[in-house]
Amino acid sequence: MTKPCKSGCEGASLRCAMLASSPTFKVCPGRCVLHVLRCIRLADFFKASFAVFTALLTLTLLSPANAMETKPKIDIGKGGQCVKDTQWMRRNHMHLLKHQRDEALRKGLRDPQISLKNCIECHASIRDDSVIAREDSFCVACHKYEAVKLDCFECHSGKRKTAWLKEHAQ
Amino acid sequence: MNDLNLQRRNFLKTSLGAAAVAIAPGLMLFKVAQAKGEGASSKVRWGMLIDTAQCKPGCNECVTACSRENGWVNENRPTDPQWIRKIEIKDISSGRELSLPMMCQHCENPPCVDVCPTNASMKRADGIVLVDKHRCIGCRYCMMACPYKARSFVHEPLHDQNPDVPRGKGTVESCTLCVHRIDNGQQPACAEACPNQAILFGDLNDPASAIAQKVKSVATTQVRADLRLNPGVRYQGL
Numbered sequence: 001m002t003k004p005c006k007s008g009c010e011g012a013s014l015r016c017a018m019l020a021s022s023p024t025f026k027v028c029p030g031r032c033v034l035h036v037l038r039c040i041r042l043a044d045f046f047k048a049s050f051a052v053f054t055a056l057l058t059l060t061l062l063s064p065a066n067a068m069e070t071k072p073k074i075d076i077g078k079g080g081q082c083v084k085d086t087q088w089m090r091r092n093h094m095h096l097l098k099h100q101r102d103e104a105l106r107k108g109l110r111d112p113q114i115s116l117k118n119c120i121e122c123h124a125s126i127r128d129d130s131v132i133a134r135e136d137s138f139c140v141a142c143h144k145y146e147a148v149k150l151d152c153f154e155c156h157s158g159k160r161k162t163a164w165l166k167e168h169a170q
Numbered sequence: 171m172n173d174l175n176l177q178r179r180n181f182l183k184t185s186l187g188a189a190a191v192a193i194a195p196g197l198m199l200f201k202v203a204q205a206k207g208e209g210a211s212s213k214v215r216w217g218m219l220i221d222t223a224q225c226k227p228g229c230n231e232c233v234t235a236c237s238r239e240n241g242w243v244n245e246n247r248p249t250d251p252q253w254i255r256k257i258e259i260k261d262i263s264s265g266r267e268l269s270l271p272m273m274c275q276h277c278e279n280p281p282c283v284d285v286c287p288t289n290a291s292m293k294r295a296d297g298i299v300l301v302d303k304h305r306c307i308g309c310r311y312c313m314m315a316c317p318y319k320a321r322s323f324v325h326e327p328l329h330d331q332n333p334d335v336p337r338g339k340g341t342v343e344s345c346t347l348c349v350h351r352i353d354n355g356q357q358p359a360c361a362e363a364c365p366n367q368a369i370l371f372g373d374l375n376d377p378a379s380a381i382a383q384k385v386k387s388v389a390t391t392q393v394r395a396d397l398r399l400n401p402g403v404r405y406q407g408l
Contacts, residue, residue, distance in 0.1 A: 101304055102302075102304075103209075105300065105302050105304070106292060106294070106302060107209045107210060107294075107295070108209040108210030108294055108295070108296065108349075108353055109208075109209035110209075110353055117333050117334075120333070154327070154338045154339065155303055155328075155331065155336040155337055155338030155341070156331070156333075156336045157330065157331045157332065157333040157336070159330070159333060160333075161333040161334070164330075164332070164333050168332075
């Protein structure tokens with residue numbers, strides 16, 4: 001990078017002398033990137049772009065308003081962890097539910113701990129006893145954020161069973 | 171040469187690691203999903219014996235109980251669901267009148283299962299015939315195939331279903347023998363609700379059960395026995 005530009009700009013970010021001789025020339029024969037007006041050393045060019053990139057990234061990451069917008073707000077209900085840790089569940093809950101539904105329906109192997117009903121029992125909102133009633137309900141919040149269609153609840157009840165029984169007691 | 175060996179070793183290490191990472195979640199899933207309990211067993215054959223002498227004309231208790239338990243409503247429109255219905259029959263020559271409930275007969279060789287193109291219509295090991303609504307595409311072949319007209323189709327979107335009984339638009343449904351209650355050690359809602367104990371529920375395969383003993387001692391009939399479907403629901407005094 002220390003090699004001076006053959007066109008005479010001496011490697012500094014100065015006006016490239018080559019402009020005078022050939023205004024349409026795009027790249028200096030040396031190590032310069034030639035813009036129409038200015039001839040900048042390649043190293044300087046990279047340094048400058050890195051600085052701009054870092055500044056932008058820092059701004060994006062640090063901006064509190066931005067961070068709030070990108071994460072879904074979830075009403076986790078009672079919450080807790082009875083099957084696996086949160087990260088595992090986020091990644092694999094669909095496989096678990098799909099596996100469980102076939103076992104339960106076709107073989108009669110009902111495992112109360114990993115049944116959809118049990119998920120709902122803890123994760124339904126304390127406010128309205130549902131995992132689907134609002135925009136920030138447990139299932140809806142993430143599925144809306146990820147734009148994944150949720151069709152379990154076209155047949156299954158999204159209500160906590162205890163609440164449903166209370167409602168339908170008579 | 172040495173270099174080559176090193177590369178090969180590294181390659182093997184990496185691929186082993188990748189394989190482990192790929193398999194691990196599956197194994198974990200399998201471990202978690204290994205359900206407790208036995209599940210439906212083929213040693214059991216759930217069935218019902220309906221005593222037509224005890225079934226009173228005009229009484230609709232079993233139908234009401236089923237409707238409440240499973241959350242279906244029949245308002246007498248042609249497309250309304252009917253998991254169970256009361257029918258009145260009359261022998262024209264003798265004038266003898268009978269009233270009896272008709273529902274899915276839980277056949278041993280169910281025609282609904284034979285015709286289903288997606289394997290949604292299925293028979294559990296313990297003889298209960300069910301619709302796997304996860305697979306049902308709503309083609310209604312099974313409704314056509316059923317000689318008992320036991321199945322119905324959900325035409326409208328549903329809300330507020332019983333958490334134990336998922337039902338949804340675009341799928342076929344029928345009597346499940348209250349499978350959620352059976353798996354919980356209870357008997358079906360209709361059998362429990364009948365004021366005259368006309369419906370006897372139990373395991374046909376267990377010689378000690380009340381139903382098996384009664385089937386052994388009194389004359390019982392299967393509806394359309396000529397079709398040789400061997401229904402699990404039997405009628406006495408038909």
